[in-house]
Amino acid sequence: DGGITQSPKYLFRKEGQNVTLSCEQNLNHDAMYWYRQDPGQGLRLIYYSQIVNDFQKGDIAEGYSVSREKKESFPLTVTSAQKNPTAFYLCASSNPKTSGSTGEQYFGPGTRLTVT
């Protein structure tokens, strides 16, 4: 998981509350990503950011928001509008400049969010 930290590892919230998941990287990577992982569904892209102060919606952005004020940080907020927020959330980064534009991603250890 080296170089990317996510906190907390486990998070519990009541339905209707917003919650923010932290993601920090010290790899000097330009691009960062948020994925959601559910059993049997693989990884689904929520948001991505290719550069500071810019981010784009992924495949399942509804009910989520992000910011990218610093290169190192890409926090994800799960809002009360997300209908089924309980999942394992993974943050990743990549740097096409150093990986020859092939862009393998480096993942954090994940945050397991449970909403009841």
Added chain:
Amino acid sequence: AQSVAQPEDQVNVAEGNPLTVKCTYSVSGNPYLFWYVQYPNRGLQFLLKYITGDNLVKGSYGFEAEFNKSQTSFHLKKPSALVSDSALYFCAVRVNSGGYQKVTFGTGTKLQVIP
């Protein structure tokens, strides 16, 4: 649209035997293909990638993968399985999509190596 299929939810293999985890893909243009491994409650770790060139790609922990363009496959292999190889394996494909290089992941295959 691009897609990745991992047809087996689980693969069981005896320790010391060769293992294969299957992956097929569908993409317009030339694919970049990746394998990642995930241990329980952890993030994914990059294993290997195919970009161009030799169809047999070698990666971390003794794993290798064979790119077959005619069969649109990228199967992960290891000559001799270890119990510690037991984990969830993901295949992924990437092509250029405008300014962003979208990555599509398969649904994962659970590898169980039996002592």
